[in-house]
Amino acid sequence: MAEEVLRDPPVAEAHPLEGEIRAIVGHRGLLTGADAAARSCDPFYHRPVGSPIIVRPASTEEVAAVVKLCAARGQPIVTLGGMTGVSRGAYADAGHIALSLERMTAIESIDTEAGIVVVQAGAPVAAVQDAVAEHGFVYPLDLISQGSATVGGTISTNAGGNRVVRWGMTRAQVLGLEAVLPDGTILPAMNRLVKNNTGYDLKQLFIGGEGTLGIVTRAVLRLAPKPTTQSVCFMSIESYDKVIAVLQRAKRVPTLSAFEVMWQDYYALVAASGTGRDPLPADQPFYALMETLGNDPDVDEQLMSGFLEDIYEQGLVAEAVLAASERQCQDLWRVREGAEVVVANLSPFISSDLSVDTRRTATCVAEIQSALKARFPEARFATWGHLGDNNIHICLHAGQDTHALEWQIEDTMFSVLARYGGSITAEHGVGRAKRDFLHYCKTPEELHLMRVIKQAIDPRNLLNPEVMFPVEGQAAR
């Protein structure tokens, strides 16, 4: 697997279906040769998609016609979203055809009474957000990659982000969708209703399905009324028990929209970076950012000050600062969003995306770090996460060979995590990157049922054939 990352795929020849596909999608609908190779399927560095052609249909009907043709020829397809995923879900092989929704970006309609937007799946998340903002709404998925990440990609990976504690994952935003099934059938499941108990909730299969059961082409998304006030406070905290107590108190604030925790290893790095990211001294083991988003300035101020009074009175924080302006809110968020400092200081690195019982997160992180240090003496870490939703990211540098050691590093990490009942991927998804480790957090019965469903809907394994499923024989715990 690590080799797969480091090596460019072989240069591709012309594809035998090229002519027939061009007849469906036209010249603009097809990238070949150097044009196809110029696209990167990895957000961290340039890595060509790996397929000789990239098909770019302009409509659901074109997607369906291409899939029908491929089904008739037994041709596997890898679907591309915004290619910001970090689990190698957009990696294709020379024998695959890549299909991108990048020409299907329409914001079809906004229903301001119901709070609903209908979009094509290739629309970038930020484009949806901009479109609905004018109408007093917010699409509450909040990702660092939202300028490129698409609606279809975020649905297929059930993307998370910063505001899950308030609005939930992508799954909670999707009311309905349309998908093209592996045989080319268009599944119209564009439900617009909050409550609809008429049979299996089929959309759930495609949300987080990583494109293995169908290609999501359109979606009906729920919107939230756009908040008009924002408060952000930043705290240093002496112990993990106190972090938990602060989080518990924060959860009683109805306008809570984010609760992010940074370990000392992360905070010390960004605070020392000379980039103005040091609101508090770097002398405590934990730092937390709490945000509220509301609609009533007086009420919202009262909620935040009530929270701060309580945690001070109970001695739960060492120090805290409260942003006094929109600019200061952004500055505090910049402390949490210090990815480029991590890149500058820890490269080459491997990032992880773990989920573990909040109560035991600190113990689990400590045990993972010590297991990694024992095996990789050069190991250095930066640890932070969306603790309000169980989710932490550990970035690890283990020397210049870090990427080549990926399998060993992850196996070490996940074997500790498994003892805590954790998940190897909270929000990034399995892709190709994590499939061999799925057995650490899925039971054999779950893996079997996943295969039963895949087999029933995509019996010839034509859609995203290399993602999610462990290679047979590796699934036993």
Add this chain to the structure above:
Amino acid sequence: MAEEVLRDPPVAEAHPLEGEIRAIVGHRGLLTGADAAARSCDPFYHRPVGSPIIVRPASTEEVAAVVKLCAARGQPIVTLGGMTGVSRGAYADAGHIALSLERMTAIESIDTEAGIVVVQAGAPVAAVQDAVAEHGFVYPLDLISQGSATVGGTISTNAGGNRVVRWGMTRAQVLGLEAVLPDGTILPAMNRLVKNNTGYDLKQLFIGGEGTLGIVTRAVLRLAPKPTTQSVCFMSIESYDKVIAVLQRAKRVPTLSAFEVMWQDYYALVAASGTGRDPLPADQPFYALMETLGNDPDVDEQLMSGFLEDIYEQGLVAEAVLAASERQCQDLWRVREGAEVVVANLSPFISSDLSVDTRRTATCVAEIQSALKARFPEARFATWGHLGDNNIHICLHAGQDTHALEWQIEDTMFSVLARYGGSITAEHGVGRAKRDFLHYCKTPEELHLMRVIKQAIDPRNLLNPEVMFPVEGQAAR
């Protein structure tokens, strides 16, 4: 179908598998003869379950052993929850075995840090609520039937209720579950994490799956911090446009927990019932109850008074009353929960559970009522619903023959509803009662994919064989 309701099932003989099943579950685990016939599977009147035996396993392992035996013999099973469902999901036939989880009621553990409860599926919803309340939490599913309705039944029907506008349907409360599959395999999918993107989210198949894909035996449920303040206001409103505007404003209140609307036909009935349910004159076309649940008395009062000031200033309400005590809150809720007044005045009646675009609900209701009146001159109605979530209930009396006319009444209603893109069941589920009407709101492609999934997981149609799926040949629109 209407005949099915009116007629008792034939008296059942001893069942050929009785001895083998008794060997698995013991004497206490089996009800036969008069004991079985004494159980009613309908909440409105006594209707024996219809199966000659009711199996009551005491553990997941016993459920699995019974299902394995039945699978080997091709014996269909109907799973029973609290038998409060109104879609006839618990009706069995003489050829079926009924399986009840009523002996599996343990509240296994409460994790107060994560806000999680682990329960057996036979536990009544109210028992879960009582158990977690002591620890400062609420299980936010709020149903009139919660004393009897079970965790397993509410999961299998994706139950809704009064507080969906704040906390979502049952689907949003379930983190993980354990189910026994049609071949007797135990599927352990007891996820406890808010974020977990490791493969297909299998639990979604069983939530709202009406027991057709597996028998839910245990669950991990999310809890919310228990609110400490409650405000309820009751309003009369001159037009439906104003109802929508009030709802839009209410949705900006972060502590909003219910928004219920009553049509004049409902309100006039309960207000005139002499049961102290007349907080406002019955002279307006619409009435709304709004509730907030919060944690800070000052803030919560401010939020509610801000809301009331705004809607008064904008001329959106005719009159409004605000409850000044817990007792008054209950009294206002009693106006909305006037089921027994409806029963007393409209019996025999048929209740419905529609979901339709909020903007067009009033027009749709008017059109449904006029279509019904044209066909059934004696028709009288009581209309109300959880408008914050698109969901309305129309109760209809069409003379003494109402029950015998059920099919014609529902077909009339649903054929109007279909033109509005509505759902024939928002929260009650399909069961046996609505399966022949599913084509009004599901596309043939959706029905086909539902069948593909059912066929893959339960190829011999052994679990709840008579619910959800339209009889073949009736599915075409």
